[in-house]
Each structure stands twice: as structure tokens, then as C-alpha cells.
Amino acid sequence: MNRRTFLKTSGKLGAAALVSTALPQLARASRRSKLKPTLKVVGTHVTLLEPIRQKAEQDLGINIEFHPGGDAEVLLKAATDPEAFDLYEQWSNSIKVLWQAKTIQPIDISKLTYWEEINNLSKTGRISDKARPGLGDAPCNLLFIQPDNSLSCVPSNEISFLPYVHNVDSFGYNSSIVPKGVPYESESWGWLLDDRWQGKVAIVNSPEIGIFDLALAVQAKGLMSFKNMGNMSREEVDQLFDIIIKLKRHGHFRGVWTSVPHSVDLMASGEVVLQSMFSPGVSALNGMGIPCIYAAPKEGYRAWHGVMCLSRACTGEKQEAAYAFMNWWLSGWPGAFIARQGYYISNPQRSKAFMSAAEWDYWYEGKPAAEPLVGTDGKISVQPGSIRTGGSYLKRFENIAVWNTVMDTYEYTLTKWNEFVLA
Structure with missing residues (x-):
């Protein structure tokens, strides 16, 4: 055996x-x-x-x-x-x-x-x-x-807590409209604030997550910098929201999304071309034939x-x-199942036995897909020859900019986040 x-x-x-x-x-x-x-x-x-x-x-x-x-x-x-x-x-x-x-x-x-x-x-x-x-x-x-x-x-x-699924997040973009970038070189969080996509950008409606997507974007555009983005001061929070609320009032953001299906609907309908995204949403859009690319920002992932x-x-x-x-x-099967929507498990070797060689090579090793691969919904989400943006499991997690974090100013950011959403 x-x-x-x-x-x-x-x-x-x-x-x-x-x-x-x-x-x-x-x-x-x-x-x-x-x-x-x-x-x-x-x-x-x-x-x-x-x-x-x-x-x-x-x-x-x-x-x-x-x-x-x-x-x-x-x-x-x-x-x-x-x-x-x-x-x-x-x-x-x-x-x-x-x-x-x-x-x-x-x-x-x-x-x-x-x-x-x-x-x-x-x-x-x-x-x-x-x-x-x-x-x-x-x-x-x-x-x-x-x-x-x-x-x-x-x-x-x-x-x-039990450590189990994990991933790195960034933004997804419709490559039939937004020119395709180069992972870790030209793809940038700053794209979220590019004037070309005014009115076509959405952000995840989660204050302890969306705030970092916006902070990374603002810093990438050179609009402000942070002493420690992982634990912003009240003054930095104020400056950040002054910038993004002004942009929202000028119509830059299409809005916010509250669930993965909502994010899929926004891009599938053409209402947005670039937005905060989670991996299952990207997988679902590709399964629908929409060329959504999950960016590998040069600044690093959230x-x-x-x-x-x-x-x-x-x-x-x-x-x-x-x-x-x-x-x-x-125990193996769940980690293999969740890999098909782009997520990793904290003991991947046990799940390897429940994945085909082509699945393991694509999702974990960053190699070209040797055959069509299906997502958790049973639809083909990866075409032969495709390479996962960002590369292997190791490569992706070697490039972390910031972890999802509840900062010392968390309660204050909730008020500011509501101002942004309602602006």
C-alpha cells in the first residue's frame, strides 16, 4: 500500500x-x-x-x-x-x-x-x-x-480556537474590461481608487476587513501613510475616512457588499468591474464564464x-x-473540498489524498491545471493550462501585508465605517 x-x-x-x-x-x-x-x-x-x-x-x-x-x-x-x-x-x-x-x-x-x-x-x-x-x-x-x-x-x-481554513484576500477584477496586470509587479491595491473605474468599484461591508482594503489602496496611491497599519491611531483613522468618504460622495464607489453571493451578482451584472473579493466569489464567476482575476498585489495580501x-x-x-x-x-475530506473554492486547510498533507494530482498541483503547488477542475458547486472553474494568480500556497503566504485585525481603535472605526457606508 x-x-x-x-x-x-x-x-x-x-x-x-x-x-x-x-x-x-x-x-x-x-x-x-x-x-x-x-x-x-x-x-x-x-x-x-x-x-x-x-x-x-x-x-x-x-x-x-x-x-x-x-x-x-x-x-x-x-x-x-x-x-x-x-x-x-x-x-x-x-x-x-x-x-x-x-x-x-x-x-x-x-x-x-x-x-x-x-x-x-x-x-x-x-x-x-x-x-x-x-x-x-x-x-x-x-x-x-x-x-x-x-x-x-x-x-x-x-x-x-481550532485553526482550520485560511487564505489570503485581495481584490477581483473583470479582465475583459480591466487590463490584465502582472502578479506581484503591476497589480496593486491602488487600482481600487483608479479614476478609470469610478462608479464601478465595490468594497466588502465589514469594518474590520474593508478598512484594510481601503487603507492598502490609499497608501498604494500615495494619498497617506501609516505608522502601523495593523493598529491605526484615531488620527490615522480620521485621515483615512476623510479621503474615502470624499471619494464616495463623488461617486467613486458603486457601494458595499455583505455576502459572497452579493459580490458575485455585482460583477456578473456588470455593475462593478473591480472590487474586494473572497476566493469563492472569484471561483463562482469563472464558473459562469466571467473572466474574474484574483489579484496578487505587489504590496502584499490581506x-x-x-x-x-x-x-x-x-x-x-x-x-x-x-x-x-x-x-x-x-480529517482530510473537508480540506480537499474547501480547496476547490480556493481555500487552504491547516494540515494540508492529510487532504492531499482526497484530491486528484491535478487539483493538488493547481491549488497548492501553483502549477498549470493539467485538466478542467471543478469548484464546490460542481461547475468547471479552472480551465486546462490555467495557473492560479499568486502562485503556490507557500508563495502566497510569504507575501502578507496585514492580517484581518481588531485594532485598539476598533469601536471608533465602527462609527467611521457607518459614515462611509451612508455617505
């Missing part, structure tokens, strides 16, 4: 074993009550996908409810009501809010089957010695729980790391089921 066959076989056996070994009390309780526990998972549209829910239910033998929503909506729900969820899925920039609100509980590393396989990006913040660490909150700074209940990069036996958090109110059988679901996410 070769390594690939072994991993694929062991992954299938591991998924089946989750029910019998990871959930012994749950299994006994289910035999007594003949009822399956139900996990409530709150998060965003990009990971709470129906095929994932169905596959997890099938493998784990439990009921799972997905409750996707917009970034601000789900964060507010999780930060104010621990009874509203058992597991929470979003970005690492939400951790400060949830930890301070005390609505999530520590995760015991000893209960995580694949912890040792999780790579250095998640645990140290750098995927290689050559990597730019990126400004702001690298996820490892929020990962390990310390004796004084603070969060840091110093390893401990408990963590605030990076994010997915977090899976355990509600403070999740105990007993539900807690066992929650740990089983977290372990399932790193």
Missing part, C-alpha cells in the same frame, strides 16, 4: 471511527434515547456549505444545523448569546471580541486528533523563514491561552485565518459532538 492509498484509507477509517471512539458517551446515550444530538453552527456563507453539512452528518451520525450570516451579524450573535450556538466559525479577528465577551470556552488540545499535523503558519504566524510576518494580529498571537487567561503565541495546553470556537454553554453530549466535528474538519 503506497502512502497516498494509506492516507485515503486511513482518512475514511478515521471518519468512521470518530463516532465509535470520539463519542463513546454520545453513542451510549443515543442508544438509550434513540435521539441524535443537534449541533448549532453559526458562521459565514463561505464555510457553512450544504455539502459539508451533509457529509459531516453522514460521517458522524449526528444532526447539524448551519446558521450562516454576514460577518457583523454572526459576530454580534456569538458575542452576546452563547446559547445561540455550539460552534462558531469565522475569522481570527473575531477572537478578541469573543474572548473578552467570555462567550467561548477553552479548547483542550489533548482532544484534538490532528493537532500535531497543523502547520507553522497557524502556530507561529509564518509559513517559512522567508515569509513576511504581516502587520496586525497573526492568528498565533490569539491562539494559546496563558495562565493569566490572556492569549499569545506561547504554546500551552489550551487554545481559544490575510485571514478561520477559527472554530466552542460556546461557553456547550457541555456534555453536545461538547463531545462539537469535538468530533472539529476533528472531522481536519
